[in-house]
Amino acid sequence: MENIKHLEEEIWQLDLKVDNEMEFIAPYLIKVGGEYIIVDVGPKCGIPELERQLSFLGVTKDNLKYVFLTHIHLDHSGGLGTLLKNFPNTMVLVHRRGKPHLIDPDKVLWKSSIDTLGWVAEMYEKPDPVMEENIIAINEKSFEINVNGSDFIWYETPGHASHHFSFMMLKNKIMFCGDSVGMYIPSLNEALVPTTPHPYRIDSGIESINLMIKQNPEKLAFAHHAIRPNAEGLLRKHIDQLKAWQICVKDCINKGIVEEEEIAIELSGVDIESARLFKESKNFGGLRKALVGSITGFIHLVNQE
């Protein structure tokens, strides 16, 4: 079936083609011992397509054991309540601070998403609530779970979001890093770009990347959107990229350049990979909007220094 990529022996990527955009929202499906785990389900508007692909792959309410959530931003968790109506036995692992927002998304999650994302939030659609009995809240900074003989170690990796988790599948040393190491866009000549929305915390972001380097992952599984080898090289490269952005955005503000689109022009001069996405407006609308949001995160960061 189109839009399903078989990436590794037991890992698929399900491109939901949200807003007609490929390489944007693409949850991972992991098979362990005859049962399945979905990593980040995507927004509500993608659920009909997700269910179509799951049914094609033989994933049912009886064998979808877990949803692993890296964090609760709408493009990762917004469709969860809708999905679980048809998968009532599936358990969700999420940071303890994410849990109340899944149960009552109207109160904070939806309103703050409208504020930060504007039309993109409307396109994602308003999330349905998740039942409390489906949620396992993670209280520790590090957490280990064995699923049918396969070990997954979770690491709290704040920066992109204060409640962000990454986890490593030990068997193949793949680090599922959510949004904590930027976004990776294969069809833009393998561009790695920051995903640092306000309120981004660069110190904890870099600390989180260093924590991941210490675990010696072999591959990185970016939520947006690919699994790539040379994990350590990519992690170190992203730290340098974040530092270069910080310097460039600081210079811009000192020179009186304060609008995101103007700063994007300056950033394009120091970061050729981000420049590729800044130049795109037609085929990568959602990703480009996220990259402009990353500049907003850095503007706030620099202004708070």
Ligand SMILES: [Zn+2]
């Ligand atoms: Zn996010």
